[in-house]
Amino acid sequence: MTIQQKTLIEQVVSDARDAQEIVNHYSQEQVDELILAVAWEVIQPENNQELSEMAVSQTGLGNVEDKKRKNRRKTIGLLRDLKDVKTVGIIDENVQTGIIEIARPVGVIGAIVPSTNPIATPLNKVINALKCRNAIILAPSPKGAKVCSRVVELIQIALVRIGAPKNIVQSLPEPISKEDTNELSNLVDLIVATGSQNNIQRALQSGTPTLGVGVGNVPSIIDESANLNDASHKIMTSKTFDNATSCSSENSIIVHEKVYDSMISRLLEEGGSLLNGDEKLKLQGTMWNDRGVINRDVIAKRAAEIAKLSGLSGKHLDSKFLMVEEQYIGSSYPFSMEKLSPVLTVYKAKDFDHAVNIAKDILNNQGKGHSCSIHSQNEDNIFKLGQELPVCRIIVNQAHCFATGGNFDNGLPFSLSMGCGTWGNNVTDENLNYKHYLNTTKIVKTIKNNEPSEKDIFSSYWKKYSLEYSTITELVDQFANETPNKNYLIDADLDLYVTYSQLQKDISNLGTYFEENNIKANDKVGFMLDNGYASTLLFIGAMYHGVVIVPLNVLAGSKQIKYTIDHSECKLIFSSDFYISKFKTILESSNARVVQYSGIESLTFAKQTSVHLTPTQPNSPAVLIYTSGT
Structure with a gap:
């Protein structure tokens, strides 16, 4: 059997995976020592001077003193940000949500770095990657390749010193080519790309998850x-x-x-x-x-x-x-x-x-x-x-x-890579930091059920657009409380003005009458009345208390009226004197008790206390209507 030889880039990635498997088992203390070791090796004054001079000499960009200041300042700032940050094991446990978060490495990261910052940018990415137990392979620009290689050489000296696998940090071998960078992009688990938009677009086209940055101006x-x-x-x-x-x-x-x-x-x-x-x-x-x-x-x-x-x-x-x-x-x-x-x-x-x-x-x-x-x-x-x-x-x-x-x-x-959100065709709008180099596994446990009702969620929207599924009880009480002196009904012929406050009071008295006459929620009550406040009060008041109202059609004929009364099983029938006389035979033959009624004042009460029988629900029956077809 023929064993296919690995390409140079495949071998680099394979070495990185082997090293990452070792670091994957590091404790938080070991991880934190890792990043201190590599950071100090680069920014200690002698090495920082050498690297900064080399960067200016090789790339022709910038000046030595500012690069030294940038390398030190950006690195010290990043280490401040990462101090005491947990990136190993359980990093958060929320009792209220029942969620435990466990930090997990991404794996092997490919980091595309620009020639404008050939020291500070790769070091920033290396520290973030190692903080999260990843391996990282740097892909520098050709102009910055030599200084990047020297940065990695120094970092590996520090890694060996503390007993860590040196291949946890590598750089593509020189000479750097687009083909090698593209191959690397296809083999790693994540690409973090900083630099020209051409480089970033090539990284995005690799199909590997990519964190890129936008253009500055x-x-x-x-x-x-x-x-x-x-x-x-x-x-x-x-x-x-x-x-x-x-x-x-x-x-x-x-x-x-x-x-x-x-x-x-x-x-x-x-x-x-x-x-x-x-x-x-x-x-x-x-x-x-x-x-x-x-x-x-x-x-x-x-x-x-x-x-x-x-x-x-x-x-x-x-x-x-x-x-x-x-x-x-x-x-x-x-x-x-x-x-x-x-x-x-x-x-x-x-x-x-x-x-x-x-x-x-x-x-x-x-x-x-x-x-x-x-x-x-x-x-x-x-x-x-x-x-x-x-x-x-x-x-x-x-x-x-x-x-x-x-x-x-x-x-x-502290970062040298600025996410620009969807405006800049990026997946993040943050300064790239350690969180972007980390996977998180969430252990999810059950907690006390917290399922809201539709009303809890939509009540303000319903109210704003008059879409509330309010009951007649809620509406009468709402208007009586908010606009007690506003007119609910006007009878011009009788010069009668009924406010919401008065309506609520009369409905409460009707509830007292129902209670004294053993009328309960869902019982049927019929009426034979002409239009007016008396019939309106009975109609609204019955529904307010959860009592089913049964209108009796006085024009339907005796046979239909009798059928309606008997079939509906009305307990009470409220009627005017005129209809009591007109339908005397039918009413006397029914099981319902007939109440002479011309308004709330025509009813007699044993006590004068307001009663609310049962809170009406949106699905409570309200009206029972018999049509001629019935």
């Missing part, structure tokens, strides 16, 4: 209430950090016209320089080709380098960041797009609503789902952005590139 609004000194300094700090390698750095600012000139002055004081129209055209010609594709030679370079490359002179050669004024948005106006460089586009807004519309247009063109920032003291304006912009994060009065990925002074998880 952050707009920042400065309204008339903003602290301009604070805003300008934070924008400068964010825009220039690591030469704007972060997808979270501001790409455009939208300034209220009332503070526009002052804000530009503050930005100039912070080291920015503003280009004129001719200089803007020169810069555009350098940064993009005729097809709108950005020149890789300007990505994550210093502003002075970009200025020199563009043939700019004077103040621009000493600038920390370049500013261009823009009015339009779209692919024909590339300054409205993501730039990944210390170049800032400036829009002027006539009012706040105009600023919001500009931000919407920018995001709808590119960057939906990612984030927007605002510098403002106006809570209404801040809330308006949260209500209207298609973004998952509104960053308030902060340096955007530090805040979006989590900071020590905000509550977002």
Whole structure:
């Protein structure tokens, strides 16, 4: 039998699965030691310096000092987030719901990482993966492959030191190719992809569950209430950090016209320089080709380098960041797009609503789902952005590139991968964190039954649209309580006005009469009356008390009337004097007792107490009608 040889990538994945099977049995203490070991090995000063220098040298992106700061800050922040977090065994037990949650690893994770952050991003993913007892294989970009390999080499030294299987963390072997990354994507249990949209789309097409991120193109609004000194300094700090390698750095600012000139002055004081129209055209010609594709030679370079490359002179050669004024948005106006460089586009807004519309247009063109920032003291304006912009994060009065990925002074998880929700074609709108590297098994036990009635669920809806399945009892009581003096019935001929309060009182007295005459719920009571309040009261009052009312059709003829009385088994028949005389023979031959009735005042009571026989239910019988066909 021929045994098929594994490909190189298949062997890497197989090694990862073997290592994961060992770590799968680690305790929480062992897991927590794992992440401390790999984190310290990378960010300890000597190694951090080496890696940062290597990253800039190999990729040509960013600067060493900012990378060192980023690597340390992002890692310390992530370890703070993960401290004391349970990811082994029972992680939650809820007695009320009867649900016990058990943490389970995903398995082997493939992590696609960008050249813009070849240290901080893979380390963040490795720590999250190991915290949840997964194996992880890094798939770097070709430009970042050497530094990523060195990161893994250092991590494996730490793993061996603490007795953990080193293949729990691996990197694709160099040289990196799309084919190898695609093969890896097909073999792992989960892909966590950060970087270009091309890489993310290929990962999504693999069929393997994929956590991707959206495109950045952050707009920042400065309204008339903003602290301009604070805003300008934070924008400068964010825009220039690591030469704007972060997808979270501001790409455009939208300034209220009332503070526009002052804000530009503050930005100039912070080291920015503003280009004129001719200089803007020169810069555009350098940064993009005729097809709108950005020149890789300007990505994550210093502003002075970009200025020199563009043939700019004077103040621009000493600038920390370049500013261009823009009015339009779209692919024909590339300054409205993501730039990944210390170049800032400036829009002027006539009012706040105009600023919001500009931000919407920018995001709808590119960057939906990612984030927007605002510098403002106006809570209404801040809330308006949260209500209207298609973004998952509104960053308030902060340096955007530090805040979006989590900071020590905000509550977002430390991350270098920003989910952009369905706006950005992502399955999550969160900063990717350890929860996304974890499966959870739920043990579900029975609890006390908690099944609501239809009324519990729908009562407010029924009431709002008059759809309530109310009984006549509930309706009479409701109107008597809410509108006691409102007229229920008006008899113009008799100048009679009956309020809901009076109706309720008369119905209660009728209940007393029923009780004294041994009439109970579901008993039948007939009547032979002309139209008027007396017949209305009897009709409504009987149903109110759960008594079945039987109208006797005085026009139907003696034979039908007698049949109706006998068949219905009426216990009482309320009748006017006229009909008692007219149908005397029929009434005297029946088993029902005949009551002369012309209104509630015509009835006699042994006691004057209100009675409610039995609460009427929606399915209680109300009226028994005999037709001529019967």
